[in-house]
Amino acid sequence: MALYDDILVDFKKSLKEQDKARLSVLRGLKSAIKNKHVELRKELTDDQIRGVISSEIKKRKEAIDKFGQGSRQDLVEKEEAESRILSDYLPPQLLTEEIKVIVTQAIEEISASSPKDLGGVMKSVMPKLAGRADGREVNRIARELLS
Numbered sequence: 001m002a003l004y005d006d007i008l009v010d011f012k013k014s015l016k017e018q019d020k021a022r023l024s025v026l027r028g029l030k031s032a033i034k035n036k037h038v039e040l041r042k043e044l045t046d047d048q049i050r051g052v053i054s055s056e057i058k059k060r061k062e063a064i065d066k067f068g069q070g071s072r073q074d075l076v077e078k079e080e081a082e083s084r085i086l087s088d089y090l091p092p093q094l095l096t097e098e099i100k101v102i103v104t105q106a107i108e109e110i111s112a113s114s115p116k117d118l119g120g121v122m123k124s125v126m127p128k129l130a131g132r133a134d135g136r137e138v139n140r141i142a143r144e145l146l147s
Contacts (some may be wrong), residue, residue: 003046004033005090025085032056050090050131057086058134094133096141102128103142115146 006095021131032052044052056142067075074094087093094102106124110117121142122135129138 002050004044007033007049007089022080025082027088029053029056029089047050053089056133057083057090060086075107091132094129096137099129099133099138099141100145103138103145107142109144112146115143118142118146121146134142 007029011023011026011030014026029052032055033044033049036048036052040048060079064076064079064083067073067079068129092131103121106112106121106128107117110120110124112118118139122139125138125142126135
């Protein structure tokens with residue numbers, strides 16, 4: 001639970017420094033982690049915590065899209081700042097070219113040849129890319145390579 005410990009240390013630091021924006025994001029993240037802990041009824045691993053962080057970032061990206069459509073630039077900037085704070089706790093995201101290499105290797109490993117094999121490819125690839133790539137982006141690349 002080293003990742004959760006890092007989050008707690010940063011939470012306390014933000015509390016002392018009265019960094020309201022960061023404090024708010026970390027408070028929400030702690031709550032989301034606690035909810036997942038209650039749901040699973042066990043201590044979360046670092047990978048599971050990264051999954052919670054990824055889902056929080058995904059929520060913010062969806063909000064950014066909605067606020068952008070509604071011409072609310074102030075809220076877009078707020079959500080982007082929150083997303084950056086959360087992404088500090090994830091490993092660096094892979095570039096599209098790196099994802100393509102991993103997906104291509106998976107296609108060769110399972111001998112996938114058509115879009116029908118997409119499920120098998122995704123099942124093989126996603127554990128390797130957990131927290132380092134967006135699932136929609138991986139799916140798009142896999143579809144592109146299989147067609």
